[in-house]
Amino acid sequence: MNSEQIQLVQSTFDLVRPIAPTAADLFYKRLFVLNPSLRPMFKGDLVDQGRMLMSMLNAAVNGLTNLESMIPVVRQLGARHVKYGVRDEHYITVGSALLWTLAHGLARRISQPIAGYWQEIQRSRPPEPG
Numbered sequence: 001m002n003s004e005q006i007q008l009v010q011s012t013f014d015l016v017r018p019i020a021p022t023a024a025d026l027f028y029k030r031l032f033v034l035n036p037s038l039r040p041m042f043k044g045d046l047v048d049q050g051r052m053l054m055s056m057l058n059a060a061v062n063g064l065t066n067l068e069s070m071i072p073v074v075r076q077l078g079a080r081h082v083k084y085g086v087r088d089e090h091y092i093t094v095g096s097a098l099l100w101t102l103a104h105g106l107a108r109r110i111s112q113p114i115a116g117y118w119q120e121i122q123r124s125r126p127p128e129p130g
């Protein structure tokens, strides 16, 4: 990943932080639509779980500029996931639920200002002829 890509990922995550609980909620809903058999693997409260997921993603995104520091953290996280019964193929489903969440969660945040611009244009438009 070059520094421009890292910068893009980090600035996109800046948009996620303020809506982290909503993003987490969207994420689990999407995950269990993609694969309902994953639901019973989650024993705890999903709101708490979402908070932990978002905090770990935050650390990972921040850590992109210092990968060395993230390696042991991610390695230990992976080892804990083996104990939760997570298999390699589950990461593909989790990855696609995450990307879906980003697309949907951010689309709303990005389109809101754009919707505002459209309203401004509408308000300032000249009167209809006749």
Ligand code: HEM
Pocket (backbone or CB within 6 Å): 038, 041, 042, 043, 044, 045, 049, 052, 053, 056, 057, 077, 080, 081, 084, 086, 087, 090, 091, 092, 094
């Ligand atoms: C992007 C990769 C992932 C990240 C950052 C992540 C993050 C986390 C975090 C922070 C926890 C809290 C407990 C701990 O720290 O060990 C956790 C627990 C858990 N994760 Fe993940 N995870 C990821 C991928 C996955 C995948 C692919 C699955 C497969 C379904 C999964 C299923 C679980 C389960 C079952 C738990 C325990 C829930 C419980 O005990 O109720 N995670 N995850």
